[in-house]
Amino acid sequence: MDPNLKPGNTKMRILDATAELFMRYGYTGTGLKQIVADANAPFGSLYHHFPGGKQELGVEVIHRSGAMYLELVTAVFDAAPDIVSGVHDCFDGAAEVLRATDYADACPIETVALEVASTNEPLRQATAEVFESWIEGAAERFRTAGIGDRTARELSISLIALLEGAFVLCRATRTTEALGAAGKTAAAAVEAALRHVAPESAQP
Amino acid sequence: MDPNLKPGNTKMRILDATAELFMRYGYTGTGLKQIVADANAPFGSLYHHFPGGKQELGVEVIHRSGAMYLELVTAVFDAAPDIVSGVHDCFDGAAEVLRATDYADACPIETVALEVASTNEPLRQATAEVFESWIEGAAERFRTAGIGDRTARELSISLIALLEGAFVLCRATRTTEALGAAGKTAAAAVEAALRHVAPESAQP
DNA sequence: AGGGTCCTAGATAGATCGCTCTAGCTGTTA
DNA sequence: TAACAGCTAGAGCGATCTATCTAGGACCCT
Numbered sequence: 001m002d003p004n005l006k007p008g009n010t011k012m013r014i015l016d017a018t019a020e021l022f023m024r025y026g027y028t029g030t031g032l033k034q035i036v037a038d039a040n041a042p043f044g045s046l047y048h049h050f051p052g053g054k055q056e057l058g059v060e061v062i063h064r065s066g067a068m069y070l071e072l073v074t075a076v077f078d079a080a081p082d083i084v085s086g087v088h089d090c091f092d093g094a095a096e097v098l099r100a101t102d103y104a105d106a107c108p109i110e111t112v113a114l115e116v117a118s119t120n121e122p123l124r125q126a127t128a129e130v131f132e133s134w135i136e137g138a139a140e141r142f143r144t145a146g147i148g149d150r151t152a153r154e155l156s157i158s159l160i161a162l163l164e165g166a167f168v169l170c171r172a173t174r175t176t177e178a179l180g181a182a183g184k185t186a187a188a189a190v191e192a193a194l195r196h197v198a199p200e201s202a203q204p
Numbered sequence: 205m206d207p208n209l210k211p212g213n214t215k216m217r218i219l220d221a222t223a224e225l226f227m228r229y230g231y232t233g234t235g236l237k238q239i240v241a242d243a244n245a246p247f248g249s250l251y252h253h254f255p256g257g258k259q260e261l262g263v264e265v266i267h268r269s270g271a272m273y274l275e276l277v278t279a280v281f282d283a284a285p286d287i288v289s290g291v292h293d294c295f296d297g298a299a300e301v302l303r304a305t306d307y308a309d310a311c312p313i314e315t316v317a318l319e320v321a322s323t324n325e326p327l328r329q330a331t332a333e334v335f336e337s338w339i340e341g342a343a344e345r346f347r348t349a350g351i352g353d354r355t356a357r358e359l360s361i362s363l364i365a366l367l368e369g370a371f372v373l374c375r376a377t378r379t380t381e382a383l384g385a386a387g388k389t390a391a392a393a394v395e396a397a398l399r400h401v402a403p404e405s406a407q408p
Numbered sequence: 409a410g411g412g413t414c415c416t417a418g419a420t421a422g423a424t425c426g427c428t429c430t431a432g433c434t435g436t437t438a
Numbered sequence: 439t440a441a442c443a444g445c446t447a448g449a450g451c452g453a454t455c456t457a458t459c460t461a462g463g464a465c466c467c468t
Contacts, residue, residue: 010445024322028232032426042447047427049445054426104322110372114315117375118228118308127376157382158389161369168314168368169361171321172331178361185362185393192392214415236456246417248459253415257457 011049013039018061024104026111027058027123058112059126065108066130070137083145083194084187087159091183094163095176103174106167134160142190146197155193162186215253217243222265228308230315231262231327262316263330269312270334274341287349287398288391291363295387298367299380307378310371338364346394350401359397366390 017039021030032054036043050057076093080086097105113127138156143149162182169178221243225234236258240247254261280297284290301309317331342360347353366386373382 026230026232026319028230029319029323031424033424042445043427043449044429044447045445102322111315111318113372113376114318115230115233118306119233124376124378128378131373131376154385154388157370157373157385158366161373161382161386162362162365162389163369164372165365165367165369166361168317169335169365172317172328172335174328174332178365181358181361182365184358185366185389188396189389189392192396235454237454246415247419248417249415251457 010039010041010045014041014046014049014057015061015064017041018057019065019108020105022058022061022065022112023106023108027115027120029111055120055122058116058120058123062109062112062123062126062130066127066133069108070134073134074137077141083141084190087187087190088183091163091166091179091186094167095170095179095183098167098170098179099176103171106171107164110164110167131160142193145194147193151193151196155189158189159186214243214245214249218245218250218253218261219265219268221245222261223269223312224309226262226265226269226316227310227312231319231324233315259324259326262320262324262327266313266316266327266330266334270331270337273312274338277338278341281345287345288394291390291394292387295367295370295383295390298371299374299383299387302371302374302383303380307375310375311368314368314371335364346397349398351397355397355400359393362393363390 014035018030018035021035021038032043032046035041035057036046046057047053050060073090076089077083077086080089094106109127109130112123113131116123116127118124135153135156138159139149139152142152142155147155162185163179166178166182170176218239222234222239225239225242236247236250239245239261240250250261251257254264277294280293281287281290284293298310313331313334316327317335320327320331322328339357339360342363343353343356346356346359351359366389367383370382370386374380
């Protein structure tokens, strides 16, 4: 028997299915019927596990997807020999995933973030918290490399903006050209910031 | 009598209303009922002017909004004394508009682009054409400043990615911090590209 | 005036939306 | 065995969605 179908895992299956659907079709573009169908879950279970309905499920999925994506990127960074190649690997890896999924899987919360920004305050806040966690996660890494507080934060924001913006362009054009160009610019920005680090504190 | 209400302008009012709604709430988040209500148009007129329904209206709005936004950015660029301040002015202006509209008005097609990328091929293609026109519009400007073909295109893509990515972060966090940081990075990238231009052909 | 075209006008169909409801199943306790 | 949670299961409600339909008004031409 499929271990994913055993009782008790329904909530997880719902969360996983919702995360994938949100990434590809967004919040308003994803119906609850489709979620339970993809999750092989009965409709009643959805409202048992998420009494707050679609919004509660959305908040939970945003936080979960945000944390998982941060872990993924962190792992890619940790595997790289230095920060600049870490940045390079992130953009390259994102391009590879995009190609492999027929330009469907990019940022797990970007579409949702734009959709709910002016319509659903709890969801908007959830996306804001995720982005802030990403920014600070990256900034801390740059600070330990000797980059100043302010520059580290601005650099982190710019890298995330480059990635998110490239995702939009790549999914629209069905090309990975934008991730290539953005990755170059991102690496150059990191190099420029590292050049201003005092040599004795630099950790390339 | 309100000139916008005189007969014959119904199509324009529908286009304008749809453009604004798409920018704020996206494609699936905008209902046809809301469009005709905002446009002060009868429902029947919508299907008279756009027999193809929501999709045909969407394609037309995407192209129209894309062209108008390109004109707007071009005007800002033309008003600036040099390219680097032009870039700076674009990001600053976008931040100002965002603040003035309670973080609602950012890129006119970004939300729609992400929503339709994996669900509606004609709309996806329309967004791709708009992005491509923006990229080439910017690249041509950089080429006339003496930047090489390949660098000009990569730079243009990176600037647009920075802008689009910053829009996501700003709307989610209800802050203009990201546009500030991205603007800095964008200006630095342009400066770096201009430094590699042979002095005799440079047009700062 | 009459005929024709363009556009306005809105009721309504059919599907789908998020959500609620009750009933039953399963596994753990007394 | 009996009682009780926790979860599964899906029918069905009202609202809303896109789209279609028919009817009538506005304006131009002969």
